[in-house]
Amino acid sequence: xxxxxxxxxxxxxxxxxxxxxxxxxxxxxxxxxxxxxxxxxxxxxxxxxxxxxxxxxxxxxxxxxxxxxxxxxxxxxxxxxxxxxxxxxxxxxxxxxxxxxxxxxxxxxxxxxxxxxxxxxxxxxxxxxxxxxxxxxxxxxxxxxxxxxxxxxxxxxxxxxxxxxxxxxxxxxxxxxxxxxxxxxxxxxxxxxxxxxxxxxxxxxxxxxxxxxxxxxxxxxxxxxxxxxxxxxxxxxxxxxxxxxxxxxxxxxxxxxxxxxxxxxxxxxxxxxxxxxxxxxxxxxxxxxxxxxxxxxxxxxxxxxxxxxxxxxxxxxxxxxxxxxxxxxxxxxxxxxxxxxxxxxxxxxxxxxxxxxxxxxxxxxxxxxxxxxxxxxxxxxxxxxxxxxxxxxxxxxxxxxxxxxxxxxxxxxxxxxxxxxxxxxxxxxxxxxxxxxxxxxxxxxxxxxxxxxxxxxxxxxxxxxxxxxxxxxxxxxxxxxxxxxxxxxxxxxxxxxxxxxxxxxxxxxxxxxxxxxxxxxxxxxxxxxxxxxxxxxxxxxxxxxxxxxxxxxxxxxxxxxxxxxxxxxxxxxxxxxxxxxxxxxxxxxxxxxxxxxxxxxxxxxxxxxxxxxxxxxxxxxxxxxxxxxxxxxxxxxxxxxxxxxxxxxxxxxxxxxxxxxxxxxxxxxxxxxxxxxxxxxxxxxxxxxxxxxxxxxxxxxxxxxxxxxxxxxxxxxxxxxxxxxxxxxxxxxxxxxxxxxxxxxxxxxxxxxxxxxxxxxxxxxxxxxxxxxxxxxxxxxxxxxxxxxxxxxxxxxxxxxxxxxxxxxxxxxxxxxxxxxxxxxxxxxxxxxxxxxxxxxxxxxxxxxxxxxxxxxxxxxxxxxxxxxxxxxxxxxxxxxxxxxxxxxxxxxxxx
Numbered sequence: 037x038x039x040x041x042x043x044x045x046x047x048x049x050x051x052x053x054x055x056x057x058x059x060x061x062x063x064x065x066x067x068x069x070x071x072x073x074x075x076x077x078x079x080x081x082x083x084x085x086x087x088x089x090x091x092x093x094x095x096x097x098x099x100x101x102x103x104x105x106x107x108x109x110x111x112x113x114x115x116x117x118x119x120x121x122x123x124x125x126x127x128x129x130x131x132x133x134x135x136x137x138x139x140x141x142x143x144x145x146x147x148x149x150x151x152x153x154x155x156x157x158x159x160x161x162x163x164x165x166x167x168x169x170x171x172x173x174x175x176x177x178x179x180x181x182x183x184x185x186x187x188x189x190x191x192x193x194x195x196x197x198x199x200x201x202x203x204x205x206x207x208x209x210x211x212x213x214x215x216x217x218x219x220x221x222x223x224x225x226x227x228x229x230x231x232x233x234x235x236x237x238x239x240x241x242x243x244x245x246x247x248x249x250x251x252x253x254x255x256x257x258x259x260x261x262x263x264x265x266x267x268x269x270x271x272x273x274x275x276x277x278x279x280x281x282x283x284x285x286x287x288x289x290x291x292x293x294x295x296x297x298x299x300x301x302x303x304x305x306x307x308x309x310x311x312x313x314x315x316x317x318x319x320x321x322x323x324x325x326x327x328x329x330x331x332x333x334x335x336x337x338x339x340x341x342x343x344x345x346x347x348x349x350x351x352x353x354x355x356x357x358x359x360x361x362x363x364x365x366x367x368x369x370x371x372x373x374x375x376x377x378x379x380x381x382x383x384x385x386x387x388x389x390x391x392x393x394x395x396x397x398x399x400x401x402x403x404x405x406x407x408x409x410x411x412x413x414x415x416x417x418x419x420x421x422x423x424x425x426x427x428x429x430x431x432x433x434x435x436x437x438x439x440x441x442x443x444x445x446x447x448x449x450x451x452x453x454x455x456x457x458x459x460x461x462x463x464x465x466x467x468x469x470x471x472x473x474x475x476x477x478x479x480x481x482x483x484x485x486x487x488x489x490x491x492x493x494x495x496x497x498x499x500x501x502x503x504x505x506x507x508x509x510x511x512x513x514x515x516x517x518x519x520x521x522x523x524x525x526x527x528x529x530x531x532x533x534x535x536x537x538x539x540x541x542x543x544x545x546x547x548x549x550x551x552x553x554x555x556x557x558x559x560x561x562x563x564x565x566x567x568x569x570x571x572x573x574x575x576x577x578x579x580x581x582x583x584x585x586x587x588x589x590x591x592x593x594x595x596x597x598x599x600x601x602x603x604x605x606x607x608x609x610x611x612x613x614x615x616x617x618x619x620x621x622x623x624x625x626x627x628x629x630x631x632x633x634x635x636x637x638x639x640x641x642x643x644x645x646x647x648x649x650x651x652x653x654x655x656x657x658x659x660x661x662x663x664x665x666x667x668x669x670x671x672x673x674x675x676x677x678x679x680x681x682x683x684x685x686x687x688x689x690x691x692x693x694x695x696x697x698x699x700x701x702x703x704x705x706x707x708x709x710x711x712x713x714x715x716x717x718x719x720x721x722x723x724x725x726x727x728x729x730x731x732x733x734x735x736x737x738x739x740x741x742x743x744x745x746x747x748x749x750x751x752x753x754x755x756x757x758x759x760x761x762x763x764x765x766x767x768x769x770x771x772x773x774x775x776x777x778x779x780x781x782x783x784x785x786x787x788x789x790x791x792x793x794x795x796x797x798x799x800x801x802x803x804x805x806x807x808x809x810x811x812x813x814x815x816x817x818x819x820x821x822x823x824x825x826x827x828x829x830x831x832x833x834x835x836x837x838x839x840x841x842x843x844x845x846x847x848x849x850x851x852x853x854x855x856x857x858x859x860x861x862x863x864x865x866x867x868x869x870x871x872x873x874x875x876x877x878x879x880x881x882x883x884x885x886x887x888x889x890x891x892x893x894x895x896x897x898x899x900x901x902x903x904x905x906x907x908x909x910x911x912x913x914x915x916x917x918x919x920x921x922x923x924x925x926x927x928x929x930x931x932x
Contacts, residue, residue, distance in 0.1 A: 049128035050075045051121055053085075054724055055102065055136040056747050057093050073724050078128040082117040093138060103137040103826075105727055110826050135727040137748055139775075139821065204260045205267035205564035212270060213563055214290045217548040218297075219270065220561040221533040221601055223260050224550045225402065226612040227317055232257060233613055235310050236621045242304060249300040252276040258626055262615060263633070267564035290535060290546065290599060291343060291406050298342065318342045321398040326373075328381040329389045338397070343404035343599075348422040349411075356424030360405060360600070363426065364437060368394050396437045399527045403434075403602040409579075410541050419541040423594055425580030428531065432602055435525035529602035536577050538595040546598070549574060553603075554611055645669050647719055651680045652700055653733040656689045662702075669720040673697070673711060676719060680733050690735055696742055699725070700732035704828040706751035706770065707732060712744055749774055750825045754786055756794070757834040757850055764832070764854040779823060780816035786833055793835065800838045800847065804830040808855060812842050 055072045072092050076085060090097040097115050104111040104125055111125050113136075126134050206216040222228050237251045245251050252273040259268045277296075298314045305311050325336035346363040349356045357363040370393030373379045379390035405428075413420045532551040538544050547562040549569055560569045579596035603609070618626060647669060652662045663683045667676050677697045681687070686695065699708035709725060711717070725747065736742055753768040769789050773782050783796035801813040805824050810832075813823060832851050839845035872879060 049078055051078050051080075051126045051128045051134055052132065053126070053134045053136055055089055055092075055138055057138045071724070076121065078122040078126065079120050082113045082119050082121065082124055083115060085121060086113060086115045089136075089138065095138075095140075099140060101139055103139060105135045105137060105827055133723070133726060133728075201559060201566045201568065203559060203561070203566045204263050204265060205561065205566050206260075207267050207269050208563040209269075209271060209274065212274070214546040215270060215274070215293060216563055217535050217546045217561065218290055218294055219256065219273075220260075220548055221535065221550055223257050224533065224552065225601075225603070226553060226610050227402070227603075227608075228313075229257055230610065230613050231310055231313050231317075233619060233622050235305065235308060236619075246272070247276050247278075248304065249273070249276045249297065250304045253297075253301075254622075255625065255629065258622065258629060261612075262626060262629070265633075291345075291404075294404075295342060314342070315340075317402045318400050318404065320344075320396065320400040320403070323395040323397055325391075325393065325395060326379055327370075327391045328379065328384060329391065331381060331383045331388075333381065333383045342400075343406050345406045345408050347408050348424055348426055356422065356426060359426060360407075360428040360432070363407075364434075368396065368437060396434070399434055399438065399529075399604070401604045401608070403432075403529055403604070405600040405602070407598055407600070409537070409596065409598060421537075421539075421541040421544075421594065423579050423596055425578050426597070427578050428597065428600055430531045431605075432529040432531065434527040434529065438525065438527055526604070526606060528605045530605050531600065532603050533599075533601035534574065534577055534597050535599040535601075536595060537598040540594060544594070549577065553609075647723060647729065649676070649680075649729050649731055651684065651697070651731050651733055652702060653680075653684050653686075654735065655684065655686070656735070667719055669718065669723070671719050672715065673717050673719065673722055674715040677715075677733070680731070684733060686733075686735075691738065694736050694738055696734050697731050698734050698745060699727065700730045701727075701828070702730050704751065706828050707734070707745050707772070708827075709747045709749075710742065710745040712742065743772070745772060746774065750820055750827060750829060752782070752825075752829045752831050754789075755830070755832045755854075756790060756792065757832050757847060759834055759846065759850075762846075762850060764850060768830075773820060775821045775825065776819050778816060779813045779818055779820070782820065783816065786831075790833075794833065798836045800834050800836045802832045802842075802847065802851060804832075804855075810842075810848060810851060812838065 053074050053076060055074065057071075072089070074089075074092075076088075086100070086102055087097045089102060090100055093100075101115070102113040104113060106125060113124060117124070122128060206219060208216060232250065232254055235250055235254070237245060237248065237254070239245070242248050242251070252275075256268070256270065256273050259265075277300075298318065302311075302314050305313055320341050322339050322341060323336045324339050325334050327334040344364070344367065346360065346367060347357075348363070350366060357366060370391035372389065373392055374389045378387035379392070380386070381388045381390070407426060409422045411420055411422055412418075532553065534549040536547055536549065538547070547560065549558055549560055551558050558569050558574065560567050560573070576595070577597040615626070645668060647667050649665050649667060650662055651665060652660065655661045661684070663680070665676075665679055665683050667679065671679075677695065678692065680697060681692050681695055686692075696710070698710045700706075701708055708727060711722060711725070714722065734742070749772045752771045752773065754771055755768045756765045757763075758765060771782075771785055771789065773785060779801070780796065783799050783801060786801075787794055787796045787799065803811050803813055803823065803825070805811050811824070832847075834847055838847065842848055867880075869879070871877075
């Protein structure tokens, strides 16, 4: 079953959880505990999970605790914890099952509290997950988002399934979140997607399809548009870049990657109808000029650009530009050449003061603005990220930035252009990586840290980088641009993509807010997750926050806009092509992908019907061994036992009737549960009671009976401490007992299994608890749960009476010494001459001769001779089996 309302984020794996209620056995009964099987998103908080489980079993949440059983131990889940299930140790990979034990708390009040009645849980209370930028209340600059959607009416912080958003996420290969953000922005650009679909792969004119970037990009876009999956892979596309799996971990900057991809597309599109695609959509033009201030003559040359890099701050300043428009004005602000930097004007035939700068002559259809938030602090000699507040409008009017074409008297039409030394350079040195570093104090926050913390001072509005006034300057600018932009000229732009970086200059995470042109809604594309966002989320990307003093430009919020994409508002605006309108070659590729998805689905479905078991067995002739077997889920448990019996080749050694399969923990060497009376159950019914796929084929003597192992029973390794011989006997005996059993009952079981004069009346029991802490069990009426017993335990027993205090007793000393003994098991080589020569081991006679020479007064000069004088000692302490060998020091230190 799956909790209704707990919706998985796109591509997020679910956790299969099996919860057993052990409280039904606290009265001493041996009935099988009730079980609930649930599927929940891995991002579910522990608190929500405990509350839901409590409602399933009708308990008060504060009166229970859930214990996650792992092969390496147990983890108790706290009802108050806000951690996710994944971070708590719950596994979400395919085939994994998480086994939980529900236990009532130890207080009498908790044990006697009645179960609560079932209550209706509101759907909005169960929507889990978190958006990349949680929202807070306030009036922010208005973006075109349907009024029917608001942060109160819609659970924006929940990850939505693909059917709700209509969009598919992208899997993060390693550190490819920057790539995912760019790909989603390109995919959501209708003109780019449509043009890419019009291109057709030609095997004669193009390279291997696996190495053809446009073809792999075409396949990826088709998957994003038609796949039923929550997220798709980008592996085939990155391979077409020429990257191997390790290069996905290396530095690749967003704008750098964008340019490399565009270059590759232009190369492949050459001599096709899409040859000018990149220039037509993304290329703008500017004039690089120098103008004499005495005669007015201007010398210039035309340059092109694909994006505009905008500094967040003027060079050398500690104050950022307030908005993108202000940064654009600074971008085209000319520099005055005067003094020693005067320009030699050919018209004036002398050096004159001049202006040198840039002028935009044509903006592209799709405008990309790159905010240069990464800088170098020469005071600290560290790369830093500038998190200052920089606002940007939804509607951007750039008509005032384009010089109207007119004849300017005295202007030279730059056929020769500017000298290289006078060319204005707008460098883009703002690369950043996805890898962390200790060079920057700024830490990389997780999703829960991406929002700005609330502030109670008077400067909250400015600190958070958000204009919370409905009549603020950004609001007026948007409205003014809407009303008057089209009358001024053609360069009116609509914001549709915000690429966001969260982190520091040393590393961080990229994701994107992107607008759907078809309905005006905004979505957060965060790798596999796609969710709706609000105006609040968009405004938070301006940057800003409370200042930190330890280096310039440090703000409490490190989540802000890094790259903006605008589309020109004109009659050429179009919508993305629909599936029914695909060109013939795209329909063919679509059918091919659809068939592949169906094949993959059938294969996965078949694999889901097969279970792989690892079966251990104490083989009569081979000792402990294991085999792997594959069984169909419809196979009966008796047939699986027979299959394991044959795979272990036990025929003729033992009777199959004396064998049974039990759930097994190989790490703790303990049996978890037996399946008595369920021989005719099919494996799909047995699997739900398995923590892992490990099982043990248990073999009994023909005259003995199999012991019943209940779920929730504890395993106890019992060591006998011989006080007279001053040693701990090994190996221990393995016992099992119900968790509700008393210490007195456990002593009776121990007494029956030891063939010494050990009775429950004179028995001293010491349990090893957390961190090797030793604790004496004195209250025989206490149950094992109250004494701190877990799934697997180690206990020492001896004949009393016990010396007081225990920490100074002989028993404590013997146990402590045993705990710190390490046994090394060595495999000695063959001693025949050929083997000794091959392994460069000297013969015994040579060693003895060297020893005799040393005793005669000759000094030993080789490590072999030094060893010869040392005897090999067999260690029998505490029942350990092994060899104690002298260590040989070699190298410079030994020579010294």
